[in-house]
Amino acid sequence: MNLLFGIATNGFFVFTPFPLSDCFASFLIGQPVVFFQGGGQFDRGLRNIMGAGYAQGEWRITPRLTLNYGLRYEVNTPYVDIRDRMNGWAPGRQSKVFQSAPAGLPFPGDRGMARGHRAELLQKLHGGVGIAWDPAGSDRTTVRAGYGIFYDSFTKAVGGPLQAAVSALPWTEALQFPGPGLNFADPYDGQAQPFASQTFVKPAAILTVDQLMRPPYAKLELVD
Numbered sequence: 001m002n003l004l005f006g007i008a009t010n011g012f013f014v015f016t017p018f019p020l021s022d023c024f025a026s027f028l029i030g031q032p033v034v035f036f037q038g039g040g041q042f043d044r045g046l047r048n049i050m051g052a053g054y055a056q057g058e059w060r061i062t063p064r065l066t067l068n069y070g071l072r073y074e075v076n077t078p079y080v081d082i083r084d085r086m087n088g089w090a091p092g093r094q095s096k097v098f099q100s101a102p103a104g105l106p107f108p109g110d111r112g113m114a115r116g117h118r119a120e121l122l123q124k125l126h127g128g129v130g131i132a133w134d135p136a137g138s139d140r141t142t143v144r145a146g147y148g149i150f151y152d153s154f155t156k157a158v159g160g161p162l163q164a165a166v167s168a169l170p171w172t173e174a175l176q177f178p179g180p181g182l183n184f185a186d187p188y189d190g191q192a193q194p195f196a197s198q199t200f201v202k203p204a205a206i207l208t209v210d211q212l213m214r215p216p217y218a219k220l221e222l223v224d
Contacts, residue, residue, distance in 0.1 A: 005166075034178060078116025
């Protein structure tokens, strides 16, 4: 997966019912409360391997009772960047790869920092079972019940592993200017954008992924 764009590359303004009592009115007078923009090197080459197998079966226990069942086994390798443009979070630990980095910001190659967004493979076992029962044997009434557990992928919903990769310092920086009072026509007020410096700015908000995180899952219980 090759990514070319990241966080707010074009920048955006936020308008609220302040300083006026209506968002659109604040827009009309050019008074945003926030300007936010990201810049730097957003290009990432993320790689991982996913494999899965599925088996299901049906057992007609009696002419009136049927059991359905299935299992899915899934293996995901951690996402890695082909240029190792990723960082983690380890409070108090100084990076040996980037010695100018703030303490607590390790990179691939540092002790305890895996190359990918996780230190180990993700192995997930999904399963489900269901029954269909004809209590009277008349084919007019059926009782059904089922149960299953299903895991989700990290790349859906908030997309943490993808967002963290394109947000890694010092390659990517994001600036936020508070308002009101911003220059709506030129939020940088004539100054050059600082994204080309690729330095470790302070203070900085770090977006990263816990290397021990577990994928989300849902359980389904059904009686009909």
